[in-house]
Every structure is written in C-alpha cells, then in structure tokens.
Amino acid sequence: EAGVAQSPRYKIIEKRQSVAFWCNPISGHATLYWYQQILGQGPKLLIQFQNNGVVDDSQLPKDRFSAERLKGVDSTLKIQPAKLEDSAVYLCASSPGAGPGELFFGEGSRLTVL
Amino acid sequence: ELKVEQNPLFLSMQEGKNYTIYCNYSTTSDRLYWYRQDPGKSLESLFVLLSNGAVKQEGRLMASLDTKARLSTLHITAAVHDLSATYFCAVNNDMRFGAGTRLTVKP
Numbered sequence: 142e143a144g145v146a147q148s149p150r151y152k153i154i155e156k157r158q159s160v161a162f163w164c165n166p167i168s169g170h171a172t173l174y175w176y177q178q179i180l181g182q183g184p185k186l187l188i189q190f191q192n193n194g195v196v197d198d199s200q201l202p203k204d205r206f207s208a209e210r211l212k213g214v215d216s217t218l219k220i221q222p223a224k225l226e227d228s229a230v231y232l233c234a235s236s237p238g239a240g241p242g243e244l245f246f247g248e249g250s251r252l253t254v255l
Numbered sequence: 256e257l258k259v260e261q262n263p264l265f266l267s268m269q270e271g272k273n274y275t276i277y278c279n280y281s282t283t284s285d286r287l288y289w290y291r292q293d294p295g296k297s298l299e300s301l302f303v304l305l306s307n308g309a310v311k312q313e314g315r316l317m318a319s320l321d322t323k324a325r326l327s328t329l330h331i332t333a334a335v336h337d338l339s340a341t342y343f344c345a346v347n348n349d350m351r352f353g354a355g356t357r358l359t360v361k362p
Contacts, residue, residue, distance in 0.1 A: 174350060176352075182354060182355075183343055183352040183353055183354045183355045184298070184343070184352045185352075186349065186350060186351055186352075189349075189350070197349060232297060232298070234298075241286070241347045241348065241349065241350050242347075243288060243300050243303050244288070244290075244298070244300065244345070244350065245300070246297040246298045246299070247297060248296075248297050249297050
C-alpha cells in the first residue's frame with residue numbers, strides 16, 4: 142500500500158515570496174492533516190480536513206496560509222507571502238476514519254525562507 | 256485549550272538502563288498515541304492506546320494509559336542505541352502533540 146506522498150521535499154525561497162506544498166494521502170483515508178514542525182519542536186496542527194471539509198483550522202495563520210482539499214483526496218497548502226519564521230518542515234498526515242485516529246505521515250516538505 | 260506536556264524533554268541514558276517518559280494532558284480523552292521520529296525523518300506510529308488501563312508492548316518499549324489521571328507513560332527497558340530518537344505523544348481529541356522527548360542512548 143502506498144504511503145502518504147508529499148512534494149516538494151525541499152524548497153528555498155526568499156521572504157515575501159509564495160510557495161505551495163502538495164499532499165496525496167493514503168487511498169481511502171478520509172481525514173487529512175497539515176502540521177508545521179519547527180526544528181526542535183513538536184508538530185503543530187495547522188488544519189484538519191474530513192473528506193473535503195475543514196474540521197479545524199484554528200491554528201492556521203489565515204492572513205498568509207491557505208489550504209484546500211479538492212474532491213476529498215489531494216491537498217495543497219499555500220503560504221503567501223512567506224516570512225522568515227515560516228521556515229519549518231510541513232508534514233501531511235492521513236487517517237482512515239472520520240475524525241481523529243492513528244496518523245500516517247508523509248516524509249514532509251522542508252521550507253527555508255531567506 | 257488542550258495542553259499536552261511531556262517530560263523529560265531531553266533524556267540521555269546508558270545502554271542497558273531502564274527509564275520512563277511521561278505524557279500529561281489537560282482534558283478528558285479516551286485515546287492516546289505515541290510516535291517516534293528519527294533525525295531528519297518523519298513520524299512513525301508506535302502505539303495506539305484506546306482505553307483506560309490499556310497497555311501495549313513492542314520490544315523494549317511499553318506504553319500505558321491512565322485516562323483518570325490524564326497520564327500516559329512510555330517505559331524503556333534495557334535501552335539500546337537503536338532507540339535513540341525523539342518520542343512524541345498525541346491526544347485523540349484534536350491530535351495535538353507534545354513537545355517531544357529527545358532520547359539519546361549511549362554505550
């Protein structure tokens with residue numbers, strides 16, 4: 142069974158530029174999460190989708206971050222404009238059920254903002 | 256707001272020794288998860304604890320859950336170098352993670 146796919150693996154941009162990350166969850170998984178992990182910290186939940194609806198986006202900085210999950214499968218996380226403090230690994234995870242459950246993580250997308 | 260606290264945050268131990276990592280959380284939850292993260296890698300699921308009193312064991316690691324005390328423990332028995340990693344707990348309510356315990360096992 143294929144795991145959670147993410148791209149790109151690495152991205153370097155300058156501040157005020159924009160960037161987009163893509164995630165393809167495990168087939169059939171209803172719930173999808175985006176986490177931000179700053180070096181040395183635990184993952185911070187940015188947004189949770191169930192199918193193509195948003196369940197929780199309370200920690201998403203909506204002035205610069207946006208995310209969508211079209212057709213309840215793939216998801217895209219966008220940052221525009223980026224700030225230095227956005228440098229982090231962006232992790233996508235999925236779980237099979239509706240609602241919280243064991244998470245299966247992708248390899249992550251490492252963003253460096255200069 | 257749910258708070259998840261792990262301690263210790265850093266743990267250096269010698270091979271062959273035993274130790275326990277603690278995960279406390281602030282609101283009622285009936286499920287808790289433990290994950291492992293190797294340096295530069297993503298997170299891998301270790302244990303899913305589904306109810307009060309649940310105990311799971313895999314090799315030298317054993318996890319338990321006390322929902323009344325809002326506490327989970329991850330016990331390491333006779334540590335080996337391969338266990339060096341960062342361990343995270345996450346609470347089921349909203350899948351928020353603790354800060355992690357960075358474990359280093361030295362020969």
